[in-house]
Amino acid sequence: MFTMFPLLAISLVVYVILHFLVGDSWTASQLMSIPMVSGDVWRISFGDGFIIISMGLLFIELLRSTKTGSDSILNHALSVVVFIIALLAFIIVPGFGNSVFFIFLAMTFLDFMAGFIVTTVTARRDFGVSGGLGG
Numbered sequence: 001m002f003t004m005f006p007l008l009a010i011s012l013v014v015y016v017i018l019h020f021l022v023g024d025s026w027t028a029s030q031l032m033s034i035p036m037v038s039g040d041v042w043r044i045s046f047g048d049g050f051i052i053i054s055m056g057l058l059f060i061e062l063l064r065s066t067k068t069g070s071d072s073i074l075n076h077a078l079s080v081v082v083f084i085i086a087l088l089a090f091i092i093v094p095g096f097g098n099s100v101f102f103i104f105l106a107m108t109f110l111d112f113m114a115g116f117i118v119t120t121v122t123a124r125r126d127f128g129v130s131g132g133l134g135g
Contacts, residue, residue: 004071006079007057008108012086015050015101024095047100058107065115068122076119079112 018026027047034042064075086105089096 004074004078006075006082006111007061008054008079008104008111009082011050011054011057011104012082012089012108015096015104016089018046019095024098027098027100047098051100051103054104054107058111061111062114065111065118066122068119072115072119076112076115079108079115083108083112 027045027050029046031044031046031049033044036042061079065072083105086101086108090101090105091097
């Protein structure tokens with residue numbers, strides 16, 4: 001069951017919950033600041049933290065996309081659903097049209113595209129189809 005569930009759906013749920021509990025300004029609120037040797041101060045917002053955690057989940061999803069089987073195909077299909085929901089939220093829902101959510105939207109797109117491409121290339125290799133991406 002866990003292998004079928006797209007991890008970026010967790011990020012989407014977290015964003016939606018924070019948006020409706022705190023408002024759309026939570027992404028700009030400062031999470032922490034780190035003094036640098038140069039004298040600059042690196043200010044990290046909650047939106048930056050959200051993107052970093054979502055990128056970690058995307059990395060795990062990309063690793064999981066290399067597996068074949070019915071679980072991975074269902075995972076790819078659910079990843080498309082997550083992308084469509086995120087796209088609709090970005091276009092339609094007030095407070096979702098910002099850079100943080102757009103970057104997340106791009107990650108959901110990369111997740112499902114990479115999954116389908118890896119699955120297609122793997123299936124072509126497994127069935128011995130010549131030509132195409134792998135040569």
